[in-house]
Amino acid sequence: xxxxxxxxxxxxxxxxxxxxxxxxxxxxxxxxxxxxxxxxxxxxxxxxxxxxxxxxxxxxxxxxxxxxxxxxxxxxxxxxxxxxxxxxxxxxxxxxxxxxxxxxxxxxxxxxxxxxxxxxxxxxxxxxxxxxxxxxxxxxxxxxxxxxxxxxxxxxxxxxxxxxxxxxxxxxxxxxxxxxxxxxxxxxxxxxxxxxxxxxxxxxxxxxxxxxxxxxxxxxxxxxxxxxxxxxxxxxxxxxxxxxxxxxxxxxxxxxxxxxxxxxxxxxxxxxxxxxxxxxxxxxxxxxxxxxxxxxxxxxxxxxxxxxxxxxxxxxxxxxxxxxxxxxxxxxxxxxxxxxxxxxxxxxxxxxxxxxxxxxxxxxxxxxxxxxxxxxxxxxxxxxxxxxxxx
Ligand code: HH2
Numbered sequence: 062x063x064x065x066x067x068x069x070x071x072x073x074x075x076x077x078x079x080x081x082x083x084x085x086x087x088x089x090x091x092x093x094x095x096x097x098x099x100x101x102x103x104x105x106x107x108x109x110x111x112x113x114x115x116x117x118x119x120x121x122x123x124x125x126x127x128x129x130x131x132x133x134x135x136x137x138x139x140x141x142x143x144x145x146x147x148x149x150x151x152x153x154x155x156x157x158x159x160x161x162x163x164x165x166x167x168x169x170x171x172x173x174x175x176x177x178x179x180x181x182x183x184x185x186x187x188x189x190x191x192x193x194x195x196x197x198x199x200x201x202x203x204x205x206x207x208x209x210x211x212x213x214x215x216x217x218x219x220x221x222x223x224x225x226x227x228x229x230x231x232x233x234x235x236x237x238x239x240x241x242x243x244x245x246x247x248x249x250x251x252x253x254x255x256x257x258x259x260x261x262x263x264x265x266x267x268x269x270x271x272x273x274x275x276x277x278x279x280x281x282x283x284x285x286x287x288x289x290x291x292x293x294x295x296x297x298x299x300x301x302x303x304x305x306x307x308x309x310x311x312x313x314x315x316x317x318x319x320x321x322x323x324x325x326x327x328x329x330x331x332x333x334x335x336x337x338x339x340x341x342x343x344x345x346x347x348x349x350x351x352x353x354x355x356x357x358x359x360x361x362x363x364x365x366x367x368x369x370x371x372x373x374x375x376x377x378x379x380x381x382x383x384x385x386x387x388x389x390x391x392x393x394x395x396x397x398x399x400x401x402x403x404x405x406x407x408x409x410x411x412x413x414x415x416x417x418x419x420x421x422x423x424x425x426x427x428x429x430x431x432x433x434x435x436x437x438x439x440x441x442x443x444x445x446x447x448x449x450x451x452x
Contacts, residue, residue, distance in 0.1 A: 074130055074158070076123040076151060077112065079323070085143070086111075086121045092136050093123075106133050123151075130155055157375030163417060165299055165345060165377070167255035167275035172216060174377045174417040178431040181217040181257065181420040182210035183383065186240045191226040192384045192397035192422055203244055204251075211252060214428035217276065218252065219420060220245055220269075221259030225280050227313040227353070227386075237265050242272050249273020257301065261285040263292045270296040278379075278420075280305055280354060282332040290339030299345040301379050302332035306355025316355040322367050325350050329374055347418060349379040353387060361387040365407060368414035377417035382407040384422055401426060409434045 078086070093106040107125025114120065123133050131152065138148035163174040172179055186203050188195045197203040207218050222240035223232040237260065248256055249272065257276030258269035263286035266277045270292070278301040283289045285308075293300045304325045306316050318324050329348045336346050350364045350371060361382075371378050382388065388403035389395055401423050408419055408427055412434040421427045 072126060073124055074127060074155070076107075076130055076155070078121045078123070078147070078151075081121060081147075085147075088140065088144070089121060089137055092140065093133060105129060106136060127155060127159060153375075154373040158369070158372045160372075160375060163344075163377045165347075167217075167299055168297075170253065170255050170275075172255065177435050178412050178416065179216040179418045180214060180424055180427055180431060181219045181379070181418050182207070182213075182215035182424045183420060183422050184210070184218050184220045184244075185224070185259075186220065186222055186244060187224045189226070189229070190221070190224045191386070194224065198240075200244060200247075204247060207248055207252065210424045211254060213425040215254065215424045217255050217257055217418070218248065219257045219259050219276075219278055220248070220274070221278075222265075223260065225261075225309040225354075227309065229309045231310075234262055234264055237262065238268055241265070242268055245269050245272040245274050255299075257299075261289070263287075263289040266298075267292045267296070270298050275299065276301065279303060280309075280351065282328060282351075283335050284332075290336045290341055293336070294340030297345075298341075299347065300336055300341055301347045301349055302329055302336065303349040303379070303381075304328045304351040304354065309354075312355035316357060316360065318360065321356075321360050321363055322370050325364070326371060326374065329371065329376075333374065333376060343376070346376050347379050348374055348376045349381060349420075352380070352382050353385045356387075358387050358390050361385075362391075365410060365414070368411060368416060372415045378415055379418040379420055380407075380411040380416040381420035382411065383420060405430045413438065 090109050093109045107123045107129040110122050110124065111119050112122045123130060134148040134151040138145045161175040165172045165174060184197060184203060184207050185193050186197050188198055197206050210218060220241050222237040241258065245256055245258065255276055256274040257278045258266055258274040259278045260266050260269065261279050261281040266289060276299045277289065277293045279289055280303045282302040282304055283300065306312055333343065333346050337343055348371060352361050352364060368378065383404050384397040384400045388400045388407065392403050394400055404423065405426060408430050411419065412431060419427055419431065
């Protein structure tokens with residue numbers, strides 16, 4: 062019989078250890094190499110290698126199963142001092158990475174984010190949003206669209222009164238309130254699913270929460286309004302902390318990062334701390350890398366390709382790729398309405414890489430792609446969609 066080889070990327074975890082001195086890296090290598098796992102493969106240390114990055118830096122890398130990485134952190138911790146702190150960090154990042162039991166309570170509704178991928182339908186009541194500007198400015202049409210999205214399977218409706226497309230200027234608070242508050246009041250009376258308000262203004266968020274919203278979706282990651290976190294905390298609201306570099310007006314003017322994933326991770330980690338300090342429960346925080354917000358095409362593609370690295374922050378990931386320009390750039394399609402299939406590719410991949418919530422215009426299509434991807438993930442990993450299942 063011909064030999065059959067099966068090679069797969071699933072089951073192995075890679076831990077890249079940035080920021081070590083060559084001496085520390087050498088000690089870890091020697092420690093891991095001196096341990097013999099014997100017949101007990103479960104407690105064998107992971108493989109140790111060195112990866113050279115584009116900038117020439119050589120960084121130690123551990124590769125193995127979750128048990129093997131845990132064993133490595135135990136061996137590293139035995140060195141004490143700085144090594145112990147490093148080992149603790151490896152363990153906590155690993156626990157976060159493997160976590161999928163996220164449940165979020167929004168005004169009495171509990172979203173079980175670990176059970177399946179959730180869908181946030183976009184309702185922009187603006188004249189100028191990049192994709193649906195002007196379509197739902199009429200309140201009756203906005204209501205009808207919200208109902209349609211619920212029927213199609215949306216789990217959350219995200220209501221925005223101000224476009225934050227590249228180059229957009231800030232809208233007055235009065236106008237933003239005029240556009241969204243009556244709509245939130247009507248939707249919260251009628252719908253049983255949670256409503257989120259897409260705003261970076263704390264005064265708008267406060268009134269939207271009073272009107273019935275239970276999630277604040279802040280594209281500035283709680284940074285543009287200093288009291289945003291406090292307002293969310295006071296109302297017991299959940300928050301989406303999104304990364305942005307700059308402001309909508311200037312964010313696309315040649316954004317530069319030394320380390321795009323590292324810088325976004327730090328911004329999101331600081332945002333989580335900021336929320337917690339203000340009194341928002343950690344369990345009510347979601348994170349979003351902010352596709353298109355101060356990012357080039359390459360940045361957006363890198364974020365998608367390496368999305369799972371944000372799992373180490375230990376909070377569910379929201380992904381907003383829907384119909385965005387980078388899809389049009391890759392496909393050569395200028396009109397947002399024609400970017401639906403490209404959006405679906407990002408959604409399937411995003412789920413596989415760990416997204417828990419998808420912020421989308423095309424709810425019915427997304428539901429199909431998400432349910433299908435969830436089913437494959439459940440079958441191949443034995444866990445829910447967002448669990449890597451590497452134990
Ligand atoms: N993208 C937009 C707006 N809000 N919120 C989160 N959490 N993530 C995103 O990626 C995101 C967001 C931009 O899209 P859209 O609302 O469709 O357009 P516009 O800003 O022009 O209204």
